[in-house]
Amino acid sequence: MMETLWMIEPWHWLVLGFLLLIVEMFVPTFASLWFGAAAIIVAALTWLLPISISVQIIIWLLLSAIFLLAWFKFIKPLSVDRTKAGLGGSVIVGETGMIIVQPQADRAGMVRFSVPIVGAAEWMCRTRGEQVAVGDRVVVTDIIGNELIVSSMNSRTAVSQNTPV
Amino acid sequence: MESFSVVMVVLVALVVFTVFKGVRIVPQGYKWVVQRLGKYSQTLEPGLNLIIPYVDDVSYKVTTKDIVLDIPSQEVITRDNVVIIANAVAYINIIRPDKAVYGIEDYEYGIRNLVQTSLRSIIGEMDLDSALSSRDEIKMKLKHAISEDIADWGITLKTVEIQDINPSQTMQASMEEQAAAERLRRATVTRADGQKQAAILEADGRLEASRRDAEAQVVLAKGSEESIRLITAAMGTEEMPIVYLLGEQYIKAIRQLAESDNSKMVVLPADILSTVKGMVGDKLKV
Numbered sequence: 001m002m003e004t005l006w007m008i009e010p011w012h013w014l015v016l017g018f019l020l021l022i023v024e025m026f027v028p029t030f031a032s033l034w035f036g037a038a039a040i041i042v043a044a045l046t047w048l049l050p051i052s053i054s055v056q057i058i059i060w061l062l063l064s065a066i067f068l069l070a071w072f073k074f075i076k077p078l079s080v081d082r083t084k085a086g087l088g089g090s091v092i093v094g095e096t097g098m099i100i101v102q103p104q105a106d107r108a109g110m111v112r113f114s115v116p117i118v119g120a121a122e123w124m125c126r127t128r129g130e131q132v133a134v135g136d137r138v139v140v141t142d143i144i145g146n147e148l149i150v151s152s153m154n155s156r157t158a159v160s161q162n163t164p165v
Numbered sequence: 166m167e168s169f170s171v172v173m174v175v176l177v178a179l180v181v182f183t184v185f186k187g188v189r190i191v192p193q194g195y196k197w198v199v200q201r202l203g204k205y206s207q208t209l210e211p212g213l214n215l216i217i218p219y220v221d222d223v224s225y226k227v228t229t230k231d232i233v234l235d236i237p238s239q240e241v242i243t244r245d246n247v248v249i250i251a252n253a254v255a256y257i258n259i260i261r262p263d264k265a266v267y268g269i270e271d272y273e274y275g276i277r278n279l280v281q282t283s284l285r286s287i288i289g290e291m292d293l294d295s296a297l298s299s300r301d302e303i304k305m306k307l308k309h310a311i312s313e314d315i316a317d318w319g320i321t322l323k324t325v326e327i328q329d330i331n332p333s334q335t336m337q338a339s340m341e342e343q344a345a346a347e348r349l350r351r352a353t354v355t356r357a358d359g360q361k362q363a364a365i366l367e368a369d370g371r372l373e374a375s376r377r378d379a380e381a382q383v384v385l386a387k388g389s390e391e392s393i394r395l396i397t398a399a400m401g402t403e404e405m406p407i408v409y410l411l412g413e414q415y416i417k418a419i420r421q422l423a424e425s426d427n428s429k430m431v432v433l434p435a436d437i438l439s440t441v442k443g444m445v446g447d448k449l450k451v
Contacts, residue, residue, distance in 0.1 A: 028190070145320070
């Protein structure tokens, strides 16, 4: 067993890499791919440079981890939601609507959207202390039960200009 | 060297397991609640996610699709003390998975009970007739009654639909009886109305006919007057016209007597003039 470990040649790495890529298709998680890719690169390195077996393994593990982290750092942000179906009621946050009943301090107002969102075109709404008038465009910041927390578009743009994104 | 290779093998196993346990793919339509050492740490969105295997643990997998809750049927008493049987179906959606799993032990059970009790109280404030006819109002009230309660659980109630509102068996029977009686009442009234109308029309007809008869008699009398006047003008004296007319009538009467089927023993006064004089009294100066 030990002998085989010391007898690792570049094509071993290559075969391992391909096997791991095949395994990736059968396991549900998205993990085996990194090891496979790293193994193929290690195969190339060992073919080019004489590296001891332990260093090879460490390089392989490090490369796997780096690939994994790199994917999450650079590739994952590129994935966009192609549908909002099934994302739940939180998709309403960020939508803009128009106030049709002014929210008072003691009772909720009413906001209307151009299309029904999460099952209704008109929602009860409250503000976090700011004044909005009937006809104002407001943006939804939160949803609590069957009421929305809204803030007016003007103040929101002002806030977003002040805060670095 | 041997120990070193063992360490290597174990290290490989460790890294492989770590990566396999740390990469999590959440399918669309679900959100996973992650606890770090027993405390809530994050909610995983659909897609590829990375967690730290040794401290993080996926403790709940929550659906963010709409959930259809069947509210079992129950007996409800209206304001006018009628028992009706109502059931509903509620559509809820989880907005904050963390609140839904930590805020209440079993949100489906909780919401089901809330809808049941609220439905009872809302229908309890209504009369039977309005409860049977105003489903939309019940729905609105129900939505408002529940929404505050479920706000803490990070759940929104999309809609509540009242499926059936049925009066109980005895109530249904009496309602049908009432409807039938109402129909019968209307039929009777209609029939009586018709009879009344007919009677009125008939009387109207009689009235009109007698009016016409009277008018005819008046016309006849006027005619007689006119003819008498003409005869008077022709005769010139006062008595003669009367005598003439009566004589004419007398002869007509005798003719009728002669034509009749019964006994033909007719006694005729020979002196018509004196007879007539006897009939009209001594005003006649013949």
